[in-house]
Amino acid sequence: MSSLSEQKCEACHGNAPKVSDAELAELIKMIPDWVPEVRDGIMQLERVYKFKNFKQAIAFTNKVGDMAEDEGHHPGLLTEWGKVTVTWWSHSIKGLHKNDFICAAKTDEIFVAL
Numbered sequence: 001m002s003s004l005s006e007q008k009c010e011a012c013h014g015n016a017p018k019v020s021d022a023e024l025a026e027l028i029k030m031i032p033d034w035v036p037e038v039r040d041g042i043m044q045l046e047r048v049y050k051f052k053n054f055k056q057a058i059a060f061t062n063k064v065g066d067m068a069e070d071e072g073h074h075p076g077l078l079t080e081w082g083k084v085t086v087t088w089w090s091h092s093i094k095g096l097h098k099n100d101f102i103c104a105a106k107t108d109e110i111f112v113a114l
């Protein structure tokens with residue numbers, strides 16, 4: 001299998017399968033800085049990125065937004081002074097799809113390339 005960040009999101013409809021617990025255990029190894037968390041009954045992936053100031057935080061936020069538009073898959077983004085919280089989940093299935101792991105890996109690559 002190619003690395004997660006090299007894969008593209010696939011169309012995800014309401015009847016697409018959520019990742020199983022076993023799949024989650026394997027996929028999370030590839031994005032070890034992300035934390036799976038249940039919010040409002042929906043499993044999500046979350047990571048907090050730290051920056052030196054607001055300008056760097058908003059620049060990163062915009063790059064993640066551009067990637068999301070390219071992928072047709074969109075995260076929660078909370079931009080604060082020196083900090084961006086990124087949350088990925090699939091609204092259509094109210095849980096985690098492989099797409100969320102792909103996008104989390106792409107988010108890490110954007111951060112590393114800054």
Ligand SMILES: C[C@H](O)[C@H](O)[C@H]1CNC2=NC(N)=NC(=O)C2=N1
Nearest residue numbers: 072073074075089090091092093
């Ligand atoms: C029509 C459009 O493709 C869908 O609404 C997409 C857009 N972006 C999305 N993003 C996320 N994270 N989950 C979705 O289910 C989703 N659906």
